[in-house]
Amino acid sequence: MRAFTKLTAVPAVLDRADVDTDQIMPKQFLKRIERTGFGEFLFFDWAKDPEFELNRPEYRGAKILLAGRNFGCGSSREHAPWGLQDAGFDVVIAPSFGDIFRQNCVKIGVVPIVLPAAQVKRLQRFGGQELTVDLEQQTIEDPSGELTPFPFDAFDRHRLLNGLDDIGLTLEHEADIAAYEAAHVRG
Amino acid sequence: MARSLFDKIWEGHIVREAEGEPTLLYVDLHLVHEVTSAQAFEGLRLAGRNVRRPELTVATMDHNVPTLPGPIEDPLARAQLDALRRNCEAFGVRLYATGSGREGIVHVIGPELGLTQPGMTIVCGDSHTSTHGAFGALAFGVGTSEVEHVLATQTLPLGKPKTALVRFEGSLPLGLTPKDVVLGMIGQVGVSGGVGHVFEYAGDVISGFSMEGRMTLCNMTIEAGARAGMVAPDDTTFAYLEGREFAPAGAAWEQALDRWRSLASDPGARYDREIVVDVETLEPQVTWGTNPGMVAPVGAVVPDPVDYADPDERAAVERALAYMALEPGTPIDEIRIDRVFIGSCTNARIEDLRAAAAVAAGKQVAPGVTALVVPGSAAVKRLAEEEGLDQIFVRAGFEWRNAGCSMCLGMNPDVLQPGERCASTSNRNFEGRQGRLGRTHLVSPAMAAAAAIAGRFVDVRELEAVPA
Numbered sequence: 091m092r093a094f095t096k097l098t099a100v101p102a103v104l105d106r107a108d109v110d111t112d113q114i115m116p117k118q119f120l121k122r123i124e125r126t127g128f129g130e131f132l133f134f135d136w137a138k139d140p141e142f143e144l145n146r147p148e149y150r151g152a153k154i155l156l157a158g159r160n161f162g163c164g165s166s167r168e169h170a171p172w173g174l175q176d177a178g179f180d181v182v183i184a185p186s187f188g189d190i191f192r193q194n195c196v197k198i199g200v201v202p203i204v205l206p207a208a209q210v211k212r213l214q215r216f217g218g219q220e221l222t223v224d225l226e227q228q229t230i231e232d233p234s235g236e237l238t239p240f241p242f243d244a245f246d247r248h249r250l251l252n253g254l255d256d257i258g259l260t261l262e263h264e265a266d267i268a269a270y271e272a273a274h275v276r277g
Numbered sequence: 278m279a280r281s282l283f284d285k286i287w288e289g290h291i292v293r294e295a296e297g298e299p300t301l302l303y304v305d306l307h308l309v310h311e312v313t314s315a316q317a318f319e320g321l322r323l324a325g326r327n328v329r330r331p332e333l334t335v336a337t338m339d340h341n342v343p344t345l346p347g348p349i350e351d352p353l354a355r356a357q358l359d360a361l362r363r364n365c366e367a368f369g370v371r372l373y374a375t376g377s378g379r380e381g382i383v384h385v386i387g388p389e390l391g392l393t394q395p396g397m398t399i400v401c402g403d404s405h406t407s408t409h410g411a412f413g414a415l416a417f418g419v420g421t422s423e424v425e426h427v428l429a430t431q432t433l434p435l436g437k438p439k440t441a442l443v444r445f446e447g448s449l450p451l452g453l454t455p456k457d458v459v460l461g462m463i464g465q466v467g468v469s470g471g472v473g474h475v476f477e478y479a480g481d482v483i484s485g486f487s488m489e490g491r492m493t494l495c496n497m498t499i500e501a502g503a504r505a506g507m508v509a510p511d512d513t514t515f516a517y518l519e520g521r522e523f524a525p526a527g528a529a530w531e532q533a534l535d536r537w538r539s540l541a542s543d544p545g546a547r548y549d550r551e552i553v554v555d556v557e558t559l560e561p562q563v564t565w566g567t568n569p570g571m572v573a574p575v576g577a578v579v580p581d582p583v584d585y586a587d588p589d590e591r592a593a594v595e596r597a598l599a600y601m602a603l604e605p606g607t608p609i610d611e612i613r614i615d616r617v618f619i620g621s622c623t624n625a626r627i628e629d630l631r632a633a634a635a636v637a638a639g640k641q642v643a644p645g646v647t648a649l650v651v652p653g654s655a656a657v658k659r660l661a662e663e664e665g666l667d668q669i670f671v672r673a674g675f676e677w678r679n680a681g682c683s684m685c686l687g688m689n690p691d692v693l694q695p696g697e698r699c700a701s702t703s704n705r706n707f708e709g710r711q712g713r714l715g716r717t718h719l720v721s722p723a724m725a726a727a728a729a730i731a732g733r734f735v736d737v738r739e740l741e742a743v744p745a
Contacts, residue, residue, distance in 0.1 A: 105589075106589075106592070106593065106596070107469075107589045107590065107592075107593050108468050108469065108568050108570075108593065110568065110705075110707045112686075112705070112707040112708070112709065112710050113707065113708060113709075116709055116713075117686050117687055117688050117709075117710075118688075120312050120340075120688060121312070121341065121351070121353035121354055121356075121357050121688065122353065123315035123316065123319070123356065123357055123360050124316070125316045125319070125320075125421075135708070135709050135713060158589060159469060159589070160468060160469035160472065160502065163468060163469065163502060163568075164404065164499075164500075164705060164707060165403075165404050165686075165705075166313065166402060166403055166404040166418040166419060166420055167312075167313065167420075168313070168316075168402075168420035168421040168422060171420075186469055186472050187472070188472070188502065189438075189472060189473060189502070189503075189504045190404055190417075190418050190419065190420060190504060193419070193420060193423065194420035194421075194422065194423075197420060197422035197423065198422060243436065244297055245297060245298050245299055245434075256422070256426055256434065257324070257326070257425065257426050257429050257430060259434075260301060260426065260429075260430045260432060260434060261429070261430060263292070263293050263301060266292050266293040266301065267292055267301075267303075267329075267430060267431065267432055270292040270303055271303075271330075271431075274303070275303075275305075275330075275333075
């Protein structure tokens, strides 16, 4: 996994509630057996609409997505965060996330940041202007110079800052797993 | 200290706990299907890792499988199914492939084979893994990175979720089904109401549900945002399990019963939240929008966006009605349909098919409506055919298909055409879920069959009065 420390980039705003992973990455692209190349299919059906928010020219090159509540609800498809990452989005900021989507993001190095709805709305006003997301300091700096602190799970932060492989970390505890299996698992 | 069902399972599966780290939890059963596993197996291969416990891993083919006999035409679907077969062979994972007689939707076959048992931790790269919580298991969906993690280590690092006790009060009116109960619950709680939580369901209504009803309830728990739903195991659970292929037998059965009986939440167990749902006045439910929380009783009308105070919600309702091509104030039972889908991991078990067949018997699918019945597994299909349900459906003008996920998510040839409106027993009415620009209304199996006959939504309890 790629490490993430700090990012200064233009945010794109997708201010819709309950955006499900079926919209982020429609079903027809789930038949691919690769992990890469999903970016071009991101929001495939919505993106056909010229009025779709993410088609706005000022969002070109955006690496931060400012989203609505319960972003990434629904299906467990990791293809959704793969698509976001492949399209350049390294950070998603929303009032809440679907649990599985949030977990998937953390696993692959997309940073899901939860902020109160009013603060997300406030940041959305800076759509098209650069924000700086600092995971080390746990702050977001906006063009007014204001720093918005955000909470983040300490262990997930450690993993993301160092780009650590989750499986590798767990396998360091092989002895614990073997001990559990010896005590509990038949056969 | 009094412990909940969740507490007992969580604590019983801790491999490692350390300050400032997620808990490492052991996984008892890992279910695998073709769509979310290929990249995980590839990850193992690239890292030179093995499947740690292949005997705790079971794979099947469901999402991409065509439900008509014959070869798979779609080369991508075929490649993904071939990849699963190769991966299972290479890593020594048991595979119930199409044609094996044991295949089916992963959340249907786990329980029917007796693989799903009380007290287990169960994961699968599929959000509807919550289904297995019906047995008093802690079961939840994971992404492909987590699938790879479980394959490699048989564990998952997890933050401890919050818990909510969802207590159903009142007695369920006659003719109402578990699907109506869960849709009503989601309508009340909202699609993000359960985020970060595990739900435990309680109340006389739930105790009175069959295992299949409890599976429908737990299946759709994810649609309320909760990753897992659970029902304490009881005699209904044990009666369902006894004699199933992978259920314990003989002395092991008695020992399992002792263990399972101790799983129910202790009196006074603590939860982070308590949610009360009154079912006394519940009516059959029909979704009108583009998420499962956008739901109304069949006797109600399509809501008006102006009635929503919250601007985000109002915007969502406006978008949903535009997508669904519905006008505010339209009576739900005047909405005409083109297609009917009876199937999916929510509602394709034998009781679901019996309920639909009871409505369809002796009647005819309305002119212009295409109706599909897709059993959840090869075993459900066999049983239904033994009972003659297939003949009832076929005589009434329904199509009778082979097992698979089918039109729940349109990853196989069963899809809606743009603009088609479908009464569906599946779990998600998201935009494009059943086919691009398709319009999905979620209902129970009985309501879906009634809609097929009437050509529009109708209160199944009043179907007899509908002119043929």
